[in-house]
Amino acid sequence: MAQGLIEVERKFLPGPGTEERLQELGGTLEYRVTFRDTYYDTSELSLMQADHWLRRREDSGWELKCPGAAGVLGPHTEYKELTAEPTIVAQLCKVLGADGLGAGDVAAVLGPLGLQEVASFVTKRSAWKLVLLEADEEEPQLRVDLDTADFGYAVGEVEALVHEEAEVPTALEKIHRLSSMLGVPAQETAPAKLIVYLQRFRPQDYQRLLEVNSSRERPQETEDPDHCLG
Ligand SMILES: Cc1ncc(C[n+]2csc(CCOP(=O)(O)OP(=O)(O)OP(=O)(O)O)c2C)c(N)n1
Ligand SMILES: [Mg+2]
Known part of the structure; x- marks a missing residue:
């Protein structure tokens, strides 16, 4: 994945007919x-409290999700996804107020930053691609992930990955x-797997x-000091 993509997504609770409906919609x-x-996080959950989410996904590496620009309200979320380890380390140091750790591997700074495992679970995912559209309609393409975590929680996500903030409103629309075509009630949101795990x-x-x-x-202002690097 390219560095610093913006993930715009909306979670929902899938039902028994969700896969069939996805097929009907093309x-x-x-x-x-399965991953x-x-x-x-730190023992005080300093990252999560700052809306930063650090994880290692088996076979695909480290990722830090950090908040995108605030502003458009609704039942969706917007996060920047950092996957390059030096960028992740720099952002971790910034959020946790640490200096002088260099820009090396994430694994090497876990100890010095007081980061330890807070949750670990397996997800079974079916990943769907959708072209909603008339032929001339532009990107972004939509994806729908249907996830079931090994602790028995199922959640769906309608998601678009975009390169810049300017593309977010179209993605949201x-x-x-x-x-709505999937029958998700207008204001429905569903918690992330990690949140249900913690609960x-x-x-x-x-x-x-x-x-x-x-x-x-x-x-709401654009100059948010907690924004991600890059
Ligand atoms: C409704 C809602 N959702 C998420 C958050 C923030 N949040 C909570 S846990 C969390 C981190 C996990 O994000 P999630 O999208 O659930 O991960 P997953 O779908 O497994 O990975 P992907 O393959 O999409 O990268 C976030 C950003 C929030 N504040 N409110
Ligand atoms: Mg997601």
């Missing part, structure tokens, strides 16, 4: 895959259009995150 099942994600297995951590989220309002 969707194609691209692949089925393990392991998430890391398509995401909302497809969600079930680390309830104190979950509570801590809830408190931060309810007291925090995402800043």
